[in-house]
Amino acid sequence: MSVSTVAAAPSVCAPLPVLGRDVTVPLVTGGEVTYAALDYAASAPALQRVWDDVAAYAPYYGSVHRGAGYLSQLSTDLFENARRTVAEFLDCREDDQVVFTRSTTDSLNLLAAALPADCRVFVFETEHHASLLPWRGAQVTYLDAPRSHREAVDTLERALADRDSRGPALVCVTGASNVTGELWPVRELAAAAHAHGARIVLDAAQLAPHHEVSVAGLDVDWVAFSGHKLYAPFGSGVLAGRADWLRAAEPYLAGGGASRRVGRREDGGVDVEWHDSAARHEAGSPNVIGAYALASACTALTEAGFDTLVAREQHLVRTVREGLADVPQVRFLSLFGDDAPRVGVLSFVVEGWNSSHFAAALSAEYGIGVRDGLFCAHPLLRTLLGSDPQAQGECGSPESAPGEKSLNAIRVSFGAGTPDEHVERFVRAVKELVADGARWNYRTEDGRCVPDTSA
Numbered sequence: 149m150s151v152s153t154v155a156a157a158p159s160v161c162a163p164l165p166v167l168g169r170d171v172t173v174p175l176v177t178g179g180e181v182t183y184a185a186l187d188y189a190a191s192a193p194a195l196q197r198v199w200d201d202v203a204a205y206a207p208y209y210g211s212v213h214r215g216a217g218y219l220s221q222l223s224t225d226l227f228e229n230a231r232r233t234v235a236e237f238l239d240c241r242e243d244d245q246v247v248f249t250r251s252t253t254d255s256l257n258l259l260a261a262a263l264p265a266d267c268r269v270f271v272f273e274t275e276h277h278a279s280l281l282p283w284r285g286a287q288v289t290y291l292d293a294p295r296s297h298r299e300a301v302d303t304l305e306r307a308l309a310d311r312d313s314r315g316p317a318l319v320c321v322t323g324a325s326n327v328t329g330e331l332w333p334v335r336e337l338a339a340a341a342h343a344h345g346a347r348i349v350l351d352a353a354q355l356a357p358h359h360e361v362s363v364a365g366l367d368v369d370w371v372a373f374s375g376h377k378l379y380a381p382f383g384s385g386v387l388a389g390r391a392d393w394l395r396a397a398e399p400y401l402a403g404g405g406a407s408r409r410v411g412r413r414e415d416g417g418v419d420v421e422w423h424d425s426a427a428r429h430e431a432g433s434p435n436v437i438g439a440y441a442l443a444s445a446c447t448a449l450t451e452a453g454f455d456t457l458v459a460r461e462q463h464l465v466r467t468v469r470e471g472l473a474d475v476p477q478v479r480f481l482s483l484f485g486d487d488a489p490r491v492g493v494l495s496f497v498v499e500g501w502n503s504s505h506f507a508a509a510l511s512a513e514y515g516i517g518v519r520d521g522l523f524c525a526h527p528l529l530r531t532l533l534g535s536d537p538q539a540q541g542e543c544g545s546p547e548s549a550p551g552e553k554s555l556n557a558i559r560v561s562f563g564a565g566t567p568d569e570h571v572e573r574f575v576r577a578v579k580e581l582v583a584d585g586a587r588w589n590y591r592t593e594d595g596r597c598v599p600d601t602s603a
Contacts, residue, residue: 161456165196166565173515176599181515184570189493189561195379201444212436227436230443237446239362245391247426248439252353253278255372255387262397267316273527279320279351293531297333308344317346323355327525329493330484338367358491360454375442384438395424403431461492464571471575477582481532493561503556504597509586512599514577519559
């Protein structure tokens with residue numbers, strides 16, 4: 149299935165059980181309310197099933213790859229089985245490697261460290277900073293934000309055709325924007341890259357929690373994603389794909405686990421033979437609980453079925469867009485148009501409001517958690533907001549006081565664990581704030597807009 153097409157499903161499933169679904173929070177206006185977590189694009193709550201799996205294993209964990217005892221052997225088997233589960237989840241090719249990392253950012257920095265000499269890198273300005281910034285040792289070409297799938301492919305083809313050598317090249321592209329939620333034409337971009345002798349890495353941090361991702365079907369060379377966006381706890385990530393560049397590179401970290409043999413030389417130095425497997429880039433005692441949790445999330449999503457998960461998510465997207473269609477002060481941000489296929493991520497600005505002020509009021513007065521700022525995608529937000537895309541800004545912090553113009557935006561995001569009530573409450577809250585204003589006074593404190601409780 150192409151990620152540029154939203155799959156249809158026969159019915160809308162119930163939300164999956166997640167941690168925190170019954171947490172209550174205080175309102176500045178008095179009383180408490182069940183917290184509406186609508187910031188999935190930053191970190192999704194852990195699935196209850198994942199948490200239960202981790203809790204059941206926790207008493208049995210031991211040092212991976214390093215012990216003859218029962219618990220060490222059990223943990224090693226579980227760790228390597230997790231690797232196989234992730235490979236199946238991603239539909240990896242037979243000779244692909246699955247390397248466990250700390251996050252998408254860590255995965256892409258690992259790949260950046262493994263680039264061949266004189267490798268050229270091509271990145272759209274629309275990328276999250278995790279994809280935009282790791283390529284410091286390479287010659288990087290930054291591509292302007294396209295306004296359609298066709299323009300994205302054409303822009304990449306021109307850039308690849310114009311490069312001054314036929315040496316190694318890498319294209320880095322997102323599967324779904326962390327700002328607009330829009331799906332990118334990954335398969336078409338991969339075909340363009342390969343036609344010009346380049347490889348491609350897919351940043352699937354926002355795609356994998358929402359859509360099936362097939363490394364083989366999309367024909368990408370690598371895919372990177374994070375556990376904390378896939379309904380697993382923090383601290384785990386994956387880089388999966390072709391092994392040759394990874395085997396040829398110096399280990400990402402030097403130490404135990406990455407080395408096969410170490411010996412002293414007569415001149416006093418040390419000779420090292422590094423592993424050729426994924427262990428080459430997994431030095432140190434691995435995060436076995438993180439890997440197990442990530443694999444558990446992969447299994448849970450697969451068993452739930454992405455067709456039904458997508459159907460539910462699109463129902464929630466429609467609830468937001470249709471519910472706010474008659475509020476002209478709300479402007480949704482988009483590259484490819486309002487009707488472009490997207491995951492459950494929507495960013496918007498509200499006429500007459502500072503974005504940080506609006507987000508603070510949603511939290512303090514309605515118990516709704518959203519994100520405001522530039523979402524670690526500064527050039528893209530600057531382009532979408534009509535300001536200089538080269539201007540600098542702070543990630544996630546307001547630039548002005550409540551009531552003043554803001555160059556930040558507000559992002560609402562949801563997924564498999566989001567109840568209808570949370571999204572419906574969000575729509576009602578936005579309408580009330582636009583119509584009636586905030587019921588409380590706010591001030592800026594330590595770079596954040598917060599309720600003024602000094603009175």
